[in-house]
Amino acid sequence: MQRRNVLIVQRDMTLLLDREAHYAAEARSAIGSFTELLKVLGQFEVYECTPVTVWNALALGLKCEKIIDVLHTYAKGALPAACESQIKLWASRFGRLTLLLDDQQLIMQGDEAMMQELESLNLGSSWIEAKHPNNRWIIKQEGRGFLKQELAKAGYAVQDLVGYHDGEAVHMELRQQAQSGASFHLRDYQRKAIAAFHRDRVGGSGVIVLPCGSGKTVTGIGVMASLQTATLIVTSSVTSAKQWRDELLDKTSLSPEDIGLYGGKARSVEKITIATYTILTHRNKSTDQYDHMKLFSERDWGLIIYDEVQLLPAPIFRMTAMIQATRRLGLTATLIREDGCANDVFSLVGPKLYDLSWKKAEEQSYIAKVHCTEVRVKLPAHAEEQYNTASARLRLKIAAINPNKIATVKQIMRLHPDLPTLIIGQYIEQLKEMSVELGVPLLTGSTDYEQREAIFKKFRNREISTLVVSRIANLAVDLPDAAVAIQVSGSFGSRQEEAQRIGRLLRPKRGANEAWFYTLVTEGSKETEFALKRGLFMLEQGYQYRCIHEQEVFL
Known part of the structure; x- marks a missing residue:
């Protein structure tokens, strides 16, 4: 292949991609399978190559020679000998x-x-x-x-290569037609992901990465149907647990008596049991013990599914290290962990077995096309004075709750009249003000479950067109018609959170199959740096953020 000269490869295993170069998109795609995007510096995207990124690439079938060939093809100048040697060393340890x-x-x-x-x-x-x-x-x-x-x-x-015990047998079949009446069949990529889980060389443990809205739950159900064994599913919330139960009842031959919920007020353990990370990691104050961890041994599980595996808390990691004889499946839209525990996911759950890029799913209309826009909003004079004299942490909050964001939100909503809209934020007082100002419901973690579900139902039925939501919208909120999301504040520089929030929009839409994501950022503040970091995962997936000033929204 002809040399492209768009990549600076450094001895410390970081790669600088000139995003303005002619072959930048091609190079970004080529290195994506064995690197992780760290940050953006001016015109350069900074990637990192690590043992885990290389091992995951090898687990997916990429050869060491191909990795090095890609670097030679796109590197400016000679590839440092130390980098080539390091990659060969990591690769040489794989499988030995x-x-x-x-x-x-x-x-x-x-x-x-x-x-x-x-x-x-x-x-x-x-x-x-x-x-x-x-x-x-x-x-x-x-x-x-x-x-x-x-x-x-x-x-x-x-x-x-030790293998796994079969666990308690469970008979279940996938329906030819969902109980809801809709036609049902596994998509091609879902079948490929399920087949990847059964590859002999990984022995039935690993991670499947699929975009939000592309059917991770259905893929997990497909793995369950192929194994026919008692399964413990661990997920992020009671809402998510009930969505898993509903999908199992809709798309398989399982009856309600076959499925237990273990989270919130429920404590039912059946041959298919769905629990939450929260209940499992609840610590008894008097004994300092995790009382509910016994769930991992209460039945002879043949499979444990970790939904949103990137969220695995430390106590679950420790338990997972002890139950290696049980097959393990991780499901996620992004393997990014801000705490650097990717090694643990690799070693204890398994390598990445299948990865469908967001853009590829979009091109095939499996998910909606999302337009991402960053809107820079000025602070009012009185808030600017506060900002200049505040501590670093307080500055971030002042920037996040910038009162001028309300007017910008209203104008963005005028640009998309009648489209189902989510307004998402971090600070409850800000969200309360938004809710009152717009006259729309507010949903937070403290909202009663039944009330929350009733409001979600009205949103799905188009009785309500706009919701203000807190971090509960980051995960497991099934609102397939949401077409606009306006992020008014976020958790510092969390790439994971950004991806999950954009994920609320990815379910396929009728008509043009489009959606719009806006992130409001206070101009000239620390919030702009965090916004850049938050968008790194989306940049790595091939998305671009259009950056505009608030005045342009009002044109």
Whole structure:
């Protein structure tokens, strides 16, 4: 391939992509499978190549030689020898360490050089029972997950070939026609994702990445139907849990008696049980114990599904390290973790098995085409004076709750009359003011569940065209007709949150299949920097933000 010269590859494994160069889009697509976007500096997008990004690429079938060829093709000047060597080192460790079961003993084995390297670094020593001279180490049974976690953090991938127990048998079939009357069939990419989960080389554990609105729940149900085993589904909220239950009843032969809910006030454990992260990580104040973690062992689960796997809290990670004999499926729209725990997802849940890009899904009309716009809003004079004398943290809040944003919201709504609209924010007092000013309902985490569902139903039925919502809109809110989202404030620089909020708009729309996302940012404030960071994931997916000033909205 002809040299493109749009990428600066640095010795520290960061890559600078000249976003104004002719081949920038082509290069962005080429490096996307083995890098992660970190930030944007002027005309440059800064990407990072890590052991996990390389291992995930290898798990998806990309060869080390192809990764290096891509870098040679797009690099300005010579590719640093240190970078090429580092990628080859990470790739060389992939698959060289394996875990297997031999005569009921858990064995880790590798070639002599690899095992000597681990021994010299004293890695995994707390989980080793004995070392055999033929490069086979006996591992404590309870150390299966913890060993993989420790080695992954040190830069060593372990291929787990031990296998999984089948769990309690459950008969379920996918319906040919949904109970709701709509025709139902798995889409081509959903079938491919399910097939990827069953690849022998990964043994039934890993992560499937699909855009919001493209049917992650249905894909998970497809995996359940293929395994026919008792399943524990862990998800982000009671709302999400009930959506899973409704989808299972609508699209499978399961009856209501087969499905238990474990979250909120419900404590039902059936052969298909749906729980929330919140209930599982609730700590008893008197004993300091996680009382509900026993759910992981209350039935003979053959599969555990982690919905929104990027949200896994630390206590769940620890439990997941202990239940490595159970098949594990992670579902997400983005594997981004702001806490840097991607190693844990890789080692304890599994590698990325399937990844459908947002733009590819959009091109095939599986999701709506979203137009992203950042609107810069000026602070009023009195707020500007407060901002200039405030602490760094208070400055961010002053910028976020900028009172001039209300007028801008009203004008944006005039640009999209009658379209179902969500106004999303971080600060409750700001949202209350928006709700009163616009005369529309406000939904927050403290809103009663029944009241929340009643309002959502009115929104779906077009009895209400606008809702003001807090962070509850980030996850698991099924509002398929929402076509406009106006973000008035957010959680600092969370890329994950930005992707989830835009995800509320992605369900296919009638007609032109379009949606609009606006993020309001106070001009000249720290909020502009956080807005840039928040949009990084969308930039990596191929989306562009049009940046305008508030005056342009009123033209």
